């Protein structure tokens with residue numbers, strides 16, 4: 433069969449990591465994939481994770497299967513984290529959560545679940561969005577359309593354009609929103625704007641699907657759940673795909689969750705029963721390790737505090753790199769106002785660098801950036817920032 437099949441192109445993000453690994457240049461810099469790096473350029477195992485893993489080694493007595501939807505204690509921990517302790521949705525049992533393999537797995541399970549009962553629903557994604565959104569939901573069978581989001585002139589949000597587009601979305605269609613730290617632009621909605629979008633969803637009857645992969649990388653764990661809280665309070669169906677890849681550094685443990693919030697506990701129970709059939713027919717039940725680690729941390733006051741401190745350290749380092757990049761570009765004579773980089777939130781910035789500049793940086797300097805100019809600020813360190821800024825200055829001459 434394969435004799436007649438053309439090879440698929442490399443993945444636009446993970447394919448860069450493969451190319452980076454093979455690159456022999458000792459000065460190479462990976463600003464591609466959204467993975468946190470510390471000041472030494474390493475992606476560390478968090479101290480709270482190491483401590484929880486040590487404990488797990490002692491207390492774990494079995495590797496038997498988890499329930500299809502994962503460990504209930506994990507589901508409870510996810511509820512408290514993404515909805516906030518004391519949220520009415522938790523008390524009233526209006527949310528069903530299943531452990532999914534990473535945020536990507538959560539998006540796909542949610543997509544399959546919606547398609548099962550509403551195969552005519554179209555998916556609306558921001559322009560631009562994470563490239564894999566199109567892949568995941570397209571493969572699940574959705575027809576995908578764009579709504580206005582990023583304004584390349586102001587390098588900010590085109591909120592009026594977004595509202596105008598969302599105002600035309602038919603009832604039952606699904607609107608994918610980045611709950612915080614928009615990927616790839618780093619441009620988020622403010623509180624009032626979120627409230628207006630949530631009210632519009634309730635009024636028009638479109639279905640909000642929140643991709644919540646970067647909780648804690650914007651302003652903080654509590655502040656970053658603002659959008660989730662607003663949609664949850666509307667009383668309509670809401671989907672949330674959350675991930676512990678970034679905020680717990682559990683990337684390769686594939687630890688995420690799909691949460692379906694419904695108007696009543698009865699509907700949540702029905703949603704949960706179908707979540708289980710979607711999961712059972714895809715991968716049967718989730719991998720255990722990452723979820724057990726995350727639950728241990730979130731349920732231990734000591735480890736929880738350690739986690740918040742480590743997460744704050746990651747957030748602060750990225751912010752410092754935003755400022756260092758703006759200063760470094762200016763001191764290397766790169767023309768233009770790059771102050772927008774400091775206003776953006778999360779791991780990414782839309783640099784505005786053209787595909788030619790991105791290609792030249794890779795060819796001449798082994799600096800890897802995602803096509804479209806998205807840079808991962810966490811790939812910058814005080815050791816490589818001068819090298820990167822000098823290379824950008826040369827490429828932009």
Ligand code: LMR
Pocket residue numbers: 445446464465466467562564615
């Ligand atoms: C990214 O956008 O770089 C991350 O979410 C990693 C991925 O899977 O693409």
